[in-house]
Amino acid sequence: MNLFGTLFVASAVIAFAAPHPAPPPTSPGDNVTELIAQSRAALGGSALDRIKTFRIDAKLSVGGLGGTGTSWAEMGSNHFSEFYNTPPLIGADGYDGTEAWNRDSSGLVWVDGSDAGRTQEISQAYVADYALWSPKRGGATVSWGGEKTAAGHTYDTLVVKAPGAALPFEMWFDRKTHLPARVTQTIGPDSSTTTYADYRPVNGVMVAYATHNESSDGNVVDASVTNAVANPSDAASQLAKPPSNVHDFSMLNGKTETSIPFDLVENHVYLDVKLNGKGPFRFIFDTGGANIVDPVVAKEIGAIGHGSIQGGGVGSTTESVSFAMVDEMQIGDAVLKNQLFGVAPTRSGFGMSGGQPVDGLIGFEVLSRFITTFDYGNNRVVLQLPGSAQTASGGNVVPFVLHGQQPQFACGIDGIASQCTLDTGDRGSIDLMSPFLVAHPQVVPPQLSAVGVNGFGFGGPAFGKLGRLQSLQIGNYTMKDVIGDFTTQQKGALAVPFVAANVGGGIWKRFVLQLDYYKQTMTLTPTPAFSEPDVYERAGLFLLNRGGKYVVLDVRPDTASAQAGIVKGDTIASIDGKPVSSMSLQAVRQLFFGPVGTSLQIGLVSPNGTQRNVTLVLRDII
Numbered sequence: 001m002n003l004f005g006t007l008f009v010a011s012a013v014i015a016f017a018a019p020h021p022a023p024p025p026t027s028p029g030d031n032v033t034e035l036i037a038q039s040r041a042a043l044g045g046s047a048l049d050r051i052k053t054f055r056i057d058a059k060l061s062v063g064g065l066g067g068t069g070t071s072w073a074e075m076g077s078n079h080f081s082e083f084y085n086t087p088p089l090i091g092a093d094g095y096d097g098t099e100a101w102n103r104d105s106s107g108l109v110w111v112d113g114s115d116a117g118r119t120q121e122i123s124q125a126y127v128a129d130y131a132l133w134s135p136k137r138g139g140a141t142v143s144w145g146g147e148k149t150a151a152g153h154t155y156d157t158l159v160v161k162a163p164g165a166a167l168p169f170e171m172w173f174d175r176k177t178h179l180p181a182r183v184t185q186t187i188g189p190d191s192s193t194t195t196y197a198d199y200r201p202v203n204g205v206m207v208a209y210a211t212h213n214e215s216s217d218g219n220v221v222d223a224s225v226t227n228a229v230a231n232p233s234d235a236a237s238q239l240a241k242p243p244s245n246v247h248d249f250s251m252l253n254g255k256t257e258t259s260i261p262f263d264l265v266e267n268h269v270y271l272d273v274k275l276n277g278k279g280p281f282r283f284i285f286d287t288g289g290a291n292i293v294d295p296v297v298a299k300e301i302g303a304i305g306h307g308s309i310q311g312g313g314v315g316s317t318t319e320s321v322s323f324a325m326v327d328e329m330q331i332g333d334a335v336l337k338n339q340l341f342g343v344a345p346t347r348s349g350f351g352m353s354g355g356q357p358v359d360g361l362i363g364f365e366v367l368s369r370f371i372t373t374f375d376y377g378n379n380r381v382v383l384q385l386p387g388s389a390q391t392a393s394g395g396n397v398v399p400f401v402l403h404g405q406q407p408q409f410a411c412g413i414d415g416i417a418s419q420c421t422l423d424t425g426d427r428g429s430i431d432l433m434s435p436f437l438v439a440h441p442q443v444v445p446p447q448l449s450a451v452g453v454n455g456f457g458f459g460g461p462a463f464g465k466l467g468r469l470q471s472l473q474i475g476n477y478t479m480k481d482v483i484g485d486f487t488t489q490q491k492g493a494l495a496v497p498f499v500a501a502n503v504g505g506g507i508w509k510r511f512v513l514q515l516d517y518y519k520q521t522m523t524l525t526p527t528p529a530f531s532e533p534d535v536y537e538r539a540g541l542f543l544l545n546r547g548g549k550y551v552v553l554d555v556r557p558d559t560a561s562a563q564a565g566i567v568k569g570d571t572i573a574s575i576d577g578k579p580v581s582s583m584s585l586q587a588v589r590q591l592f593f594g595p596v597g598t599s600l601q602i603g604l605v606s607p608n609g610t611q612r613n614v615t616l617v618l619r620d621i622i
Contacts, residue, residue: 031144035156038178041134042446047204048133051075054236056207057227060086063219065307065323068226072238073125076134078162079239079503080125088306088323088340094241095125099198101241105340108368109244110517114408115166116187116497123185126162132171139163145170155181167500174283188435188497189504191216193569196316203230218310221620248337249369256388260381265356265586267505269374269425271381273362276301281359284350285374285381286425287515288406288502289363291326291341297359298324300341305343311458319344319458334370334383344458352458355545355585361425364405364537374424374513377527386518395514395525399473407515407522408499412473414443418500420474422522423595424513426504428455429534430472433465436500443469444486449621451544452556454485459492461553466536466622472507475524479507483622484532507532538618539592541566559621564614566604573611574603594618 040048053074060069067086072094074080081094090105100112100121112118125131132140145157154175161168167187184193192215196208209225232238260273262285272280275293278301298305305322321342329336340359350358366372371389373382400407403421411420418436431454437444449466456462456577464487472482483506487494494502510530514523540559543550552570557562572580572588581587591600598618605611 002213015412029056029157032142032158035158035173035178036132036137036142036500039173039180042178043130043133043180044205048075048130051205051230053205053231053239054128054207055227055229055232055238056225058223058225060084061222062086062089063307063309065089069223072232072235073128073129073130074235075130075237076138077129078122078125078131078138080121080128081239086307088325092242093121094239095121096239096241099241103244106248106338107245109242110368110402110405111241112404114403117402117404119167119187120185121166122162122165123160123183123333124165126160126165127169127171131162132158132160141168147175148172151179157463169470185591187494188491189216200228201227202228205230246369250335251385252333252335255333259332259380260314260332260383262379262381263356264334264352264379264505264509265377266589267503268354268356268508269381269424270343270356270358271331273360274305274328274390276327279359282355282357284358284361285366286361286363286423287367288421288423289361290405291329291360291362291365292321292326292344292346293326293341293360294346294358295343298341298345298565301326303341311344319349329362331366331381333381337367339365350457352546355543355589363425367515368405369517371518371575372515373506374515376509376529377512389514389516393525395512395523396475396477397521397523399521401520402517403406403499407520408523411500411503413440413469413500414470416440416443416500418565419498420501420503421499422508423502423504424508424587425457426455426502427506428483428485428504429506430469430504430620431455431487431494431502433461433497433499433501434487434489434495435497437486445469447622448486449559449570450557452559453554454487454539456542456544456553461542462492462494463488464494468534468622472503474507475502476525477526477530479510479530479532479534482507483536535593536621537589538594538596538598538620539616540621541592543572543585543589543596547579550580550585550588554619560616560619564602564616566602566614566616567606569607571605572602573605574601576601577603592618596620 056071058069060067065086069084071082079097083092091170092103094101100118104110141161143159145159148157149153149523155172156175158171159168160171174180174181182195193498194211196211198210199206200209207228211222211223226287260271262269269285273283274280290294302574303324303413304472305324308320310324311319311321321344324341324343326339326341328341346358346360370383398409400409408419411418445467451463453461454464464485467484467486472479489495540556540561542554544553550572555566596619600615600616602614
């Protein structure tokens with residue numbers, strides 16, 4: 001999961017001169033041509049031709065954080081950049097005509113090579129650059145979107161697909177003035193709408209001095225322009241992708257690598273991390289995640305959280321995340337200074353579902369600085385300084401791009417060439433995305449389980465059916481009969497377009513996995529576990545640890561637990577006469593992986609306090 005997207009929504013330079021009302025055109029094609037002409041006149045007409053670049057300075061407010069931002073636009077070119085300073089969130093992003101780039105406060109620069117990330121940045125650049133009113137509409141495909149009404153106002157709308165973008169956006173124009181009033185971009189389950197107001201003249205062009213952005217996850221960004229400059233002298237350098245220049249990481253005692261033992265629990269990698277010299281704390285190493293720390297730990301180490309935004313994950317809802325700076329993070333002999341952390345309740349969230357203490361997560365920030373090897377065969381993570389690392393011998397090198405901050409790579413699903421994401425923080429083998437399942441129903445096997453909870457993380461539980469794929473191909477390796485989560489989620493991380501599936505720890509534990517974010521490659525070396533059959537628990541239960549009690553969150557229909565009469569809300573008190581208070585949640589779950597026909601005597605406590613015993617006879621779900 002990626003909590004740290006671009007938080008400075010561009011105060012796109014939407015401007016006008018004098019509006020010229022005109023009679024409505026008579027056909028969709030005429031509508032498009034006429035509206036573009038009308039809006040061009042409203043935006044300043046020939047004044048647009050005299051301006052090559054714009055710089056916009058603004059005051060920003062996002063999630064309770066205040067600060068400043070600057071955006072740069074090159075008219076009609078699809079070159080764009082923006083810089084935000086809302087401490088502790090500081091960074092930049094842009095599109096240089098070829099790459100969608102991001103920069104964090106440390107100076108680290110990375111490119112988002114995913115269709116979703118590129119589409120968002122390209123569309124933003126197209127709007128900011130007035131490309132719609134440039135020759136040939138900036139190469140975009142433009143169609144009539146019809147008339148729409150909101151808050152008692154009527155708008156004419158256009159559907160615009162910028163060159164290089166995978167999806168279009170909607171642009172709304174005030175019916176009376178023909179001024180651009182709002183832009184909406186929808187990418188899968190996520191949408192973002194920016195509205196424009198308070199126009200003022202700058203060199204014959206009117207600039208929107210107030211923008212308001214709302215996203216479907218509940219986050220709001222407001223920008224109030226403080227200064228607008230046409231044709232600034234340093235625009236070219238500001239519009240270029242900056243070089244990556246990060247120096248916040250090192251190794252103790254002159255070492256070039258460090259090896260850290262980890263516990264593999266339900267395919268999650270747990271290891272020790274020190275923060276501000278305190279700890280060690282127990283963290284999950286998640287290639288789909290970023291720096292996150294529990295509020296209790298943040299308080300203990302003196303890291304004060306600021307602001308609040310909504311962060312999403314596999315579930316359908318969002319959770320509040322604040323931000324704090326941590327002076328020092330140490331993993332083995334690897335040290336990172338001045339690290340931005342999200343502050344969110346990992347102990348009550350991940351810890352509740354994982355049954356292990358979870359003080360936080362690490363992910364992109366560590367992976368982007370060190371060459372990282374997940375040696376699942378020996379339960380060790382090896383971090384190496386760039387330039388000192390050697391590619392794992394005998395392995396298959398597979399290129400990847402970044403999907404936000406998560407690796408995305410070419411994969412084959414039942415012979416269908418696809419794109420997958422790499423997620424060591426996913427306990428399962430593979431989660432099939434809902435848009436992919438709609439587009440490729442042939443991958444859905446004839447035998448599927450009923451819908452049940454298949455995962456739990458940010459955003460709560462994730463629901464889906466279980467089934468077996470014929471094959472999953474990654475690089476030179478093909479795995480057969482892989483258990484898949486055929487998600488039913490229509491919101492959250494499992495409902496995104498352009499990606500077929502999220503590949504989890506159930507697959508990666510078969511390899512020694514080396515990740516090189518500098519070269520954007522992963523190297524896979526099979527371990528003896530490569531050929532082991534994929535298995536799933538045989539009870540049909542999903543349990544949570546709530547205050548030391550193992551509570552049933554979900555009972556999958558038509559499974560052993562449903563047949564035994566276990567219901568949601570029950571608490572497991574004993575198994576075969578042994579109190580579960582003396583057992584870890586993992587030990588309880590492991591019993592449900594027993595052979596088919598295994599009989600377990602389960603002591604239960606109902607939500608109303610009634611005690612009862614049932615017989616659970618394990619059988620395959622799939």
